[in-house]
Amino acid sequence: MATVLLIEDDSALGLIVRDSLTVRGFTVLYAADGEAGLALFQQEQPDIVVADVMMPHLDGFSLTQQIRQTNPDVPIMFLTARSQTTDVVRGFELGGNDYLKKPFSLDELIVRINALLRRRAAPQSGVSEAEWVRIGRYQFDASKQKLSLDGRAILLSHREAELLRHLYEQRNQVLERNAVLLELWGDNSFFNGRSLDVFITKLRRHLRDDSSIQIVNVRGIGYKLIL
Known part of the structure; x- marks a missing residue:
């Protein structure tokens, strides 16, 4: 099963999400701030990152910028109460792949995680893999x-x-x-x-x-x- 890096500074929410993902078979790495999350990412290279935007030490947007310097492919999903269009656009511009507004249902979170993982794993078609x-x-x-x-x-x-x-x-x-x-x-x-x-x-x-x-x-x- 996939390894999820969950970065959430609200410990109550973070533990609920971690336990829910674990029960459904995911391996979950949990960090309570952006700096700790970045260190875990560099050490463990998870299959997907689920990160809050507003976090101490290193916010979710800055975290994404740093991840994208070395890994352009890992799916990144933002969890946030911020829903202004400018925030959404900025998150995608920096390399985010999905955006889930708080409060959210755990079932929706899991569906979105699985969708991102499937799209990453899906084989490419049309243009031959061997040719330019x-x-x-x-x-x-x-x-x-x-x-x-x-x-x-x-x-x-x-x-x-x-x-x-x-x-x-x-x-x-x-x-x-x-x-x-x-x-x-x-x-x-x-x-x-x-x-x-x-x-x-x-x-x-x-x-x-x-x-x-x-x-x-x-x-x-x-x-x-x-x-």
Whole structure:
């Protein structure tokens, strides 16, 4: 079963969540602040991180920034009472994968954890794992989650690589927003929609050194990768 790193400074909530996950077969590593959580992450390399945003010593957003410097793939879920759109967007921009507002049900938490773990483990399809494909002047390796241009490599997160793969497979055609949300995020909720917008922005930045490439919004429908 998967190993969950739970970082929550509210000890009562933290112990309830830890015990509930343990009963359901997860191995749970628990830390009460961001610094301790980061140390546990570096030592144990868990399968998923579930972290509060507002924590002493190191907040959840700063924790995510540090994790993403060395590990672009591990799923990170935020638990927080903060629900402003700007906070949600910032969390996704920094590399978070999901956002669960307090108070939450333990059943929903477990469903979301399992969904993130399944998406990470799912095999890629469409673009051959053994081959590079050319996107303008870039070379894209979906299996290695890497873009290359003029000898410079850009390492992508799993979600970035999957989204770019979908755009490439539908190149010069519309990639429907709802379809990609259901495929990669599991549902088309508002928060996941904002996450998709953030990842589209990230891909545009990664591809900005070739002006012939465009990812355009098709209003009310989705996105189109134009080559």
